[in-house]
Amino acid sequence: MIRHLKILEHALSTIVRRKYKNFAVIVVYSFTIMVLASILFLSHSLKTEAANILSQAPDLIVQRTMAGRHELVPENYVEVIKGNRGVGKITPRYWGYYYDALTGSNYTILGVTGALPEMEMVEGALPSRSGECVVGEGVARARRIGVGDELILVNSQGLGQVFEVAGKFTAASDILTNDLIILGERDVIDFFGFPQGRATDITVEIRNPSEVQNIAGRIKRDLPDARPITKQEIIRTYDAVFNWRSGMMLTIFSAALVSFCILAWDKATGLSGEEKSEIGILKAIGWDTSDILELKFWEGLVISLTSFLLGLIAAFVHVFYFGATILAPVIKGWSVLFPSFKLIPFVNLYQVFVIGFLTVIPYIASTVIPSWKAAIADPESVMRS
Amino acid sequence: MRKHLIFIGITGLELALLAVLFVLSADMVRTKGQRQMNSKSQLVALLGLTDLSLWTEARYTRHPSQADFFTAFQDFPAAIEHFPAGSIVAPLPSVVFLKKK
Structure with missing residues (x-):
């Protein structure tokens, strides 16, 4: 030694x-x-x-593709999907992107419907009526706004629309909500000018997790232009990224x-x-x-x-x-x-x-x-x- | 003091510091981490979120899991990818799988 x-x-x-x-x-x-x-x-x-x-993400998301590109999905697809056994709640979603020329940044605008329970990562309240919004930390920082302030966005008709900031996502949720703006569902439809009876995509709840692939296959068979994306695919994407x-x-x-x-x-x-x-x-x-x-x-x-x-x-x-x-x-x-x-x-x-x-x-x-x-x-x- | 004692002392100190950092991190994962994870999972479940808000420069980098197979080269056939984040995001597993087949 x-x-x-x-x-x-x-x-x-x-x-x-x-x-x-x-x-x-x-x-x-x-x-x-x-x-x-x-x-x-x-x-x-x-x-x-x-x-x-992301293990809490929707079990299945049904998109529609046209000429290889994502296309708005007809709301009547909900009825076709409902015909599959083992399918739970089916919800059309209304969301899109917004380029803010003022700050040169892109936001994601998502519509919510119905009364949502209180969330730990939201300061203030969720939109309870038309004209209210919740913004992510990044949006609040870029626009220098906080709870109680106003957020002005230009809608699809080129007109400025005023939303009251009812709540703000906490900084701890940045990784999910940094560029997010939550509006009421009706507000999103009017803001983007969605055609009547069209949604961005459809989320599908599936009661038995082992049936997800089968149901995705059946949806694809019934609706050939649909593109079902399973939760496992979402998780695998981030594993690959x-x-x-x-x-x-x-x-x-x-x-x-x-x-x-x-x-x-x-x-x-x-x-x-x-x-x-x-x-x-x-x-x-x-x-x-x-x-x-x-x-x-x-x-x-x-x-x-x-x-x-x-x-x-x-x-x-x-x-x-x-x-x-x-x-x-x-x-x-x-x-x-x-x-x-x-x-x-x-x-x-x-x-x-x-x-x-x-x-x-x-x-x-x-x-x-x-x-x-x-x-x-x-x-x-x-x-x- | 002899040099080897100083070396052993410094190495011991580095190992102890590393051990403390690992133990603290494990403790943080159990307490604060778990609480944060539950809150974030609640957000994902209630709002139906599908992707992390990391790259907001293009649709397919903001929502890689929702992007179609052509988005990275959407401008014209054989268009060169022009967003920096596009070089960070690996191709979707399904695309790689198709290529292998």
Whole structure:
């Protein structure tokens, strides 16, 4: 044990002797680990949250497509869908998008019908009469409005329409409601000028979850221009969006991995003359090859373990305490309204181990292997090289 | 003080800090996280929401799960995708599946 500690002590002295170089390596290495871990933490957290909350999404949504595009659905489709056994409540939905030229942002306007129960994530009240609305945090911020203020939107006839802000979604619900404006159903129909008897789509409740696919198939057979979308498909979409193979993950992940490979490759392609003569001297004064390998192992471990732990801590704080501020501009794209990430810290320890395995082990190997080549050579020739 | 003691001390401190962060996060998931998740699930259930409000730049990025198969290239046949978020959103699993078939 004492022998190992002494070799570790010597390894640390070697690292301190080349402190500027090793410090630079630790900074780059930690940053690489931080980027990799941030992506994994962020995507896993978003994926888990999406899977949990979207499990309450409608069982089945029936759209209509025409010439490959989404088209308004005739309300009489409700009667056809009702003919299927096992189908529960069927609701036509009225919703659409609104481009706000004033702020250059896009809103989603959704109509609700009937009295909804009180919601924890709404400050104020839900629309109870015509002319009232509930806005998301992003809309409120963009328009600088709050509960009790007025929201003026231009309707399909080009006329300004005034809505009273009865409620506002809390910031905690940003990820779902940031760009959302809730109006009464009649208000949405009039605002967008929906043709008589047409809705955006239809939600279908299905009593037995194992029957969803069958019913979707039957709807497709009865209404060939319909496109049923199941809840499982919605959840799978978000699983794919935040999968490591998706665009964002792959781009940043591969950039970070390539930079790490360059770092490791630089180490693996050879030792400096100074390092070689140091190995020669150690051999000449009686160190075994195994001692030199252990010395190099400790050198690699000290740098990679320190960088790994620092990178992980930085990634955790960056994603869960600072809302992934470095990654957010990359993910944001051209979205004017973008929610602030207040993520629930779901962490997958398996991913942490994978990062550790993919970075710490190759770095140690790239430190030990070239040293092994020098350590098995004749000390005199190594010192002279 | 010997250098190896300093190294072991710093590594121990980093490990402890990481452990505290993980334990705190697990606790947060159980308490605050669960409460938030229930409230968000209530929103989804009552309003019939289907997508996360992340990318508002185009219809198919605002509602990826509701987009039709052609939306990303809707302007003309073989049009190049022009919204940055389009490069972030992976193709729908059903589209990938169709291609494999």
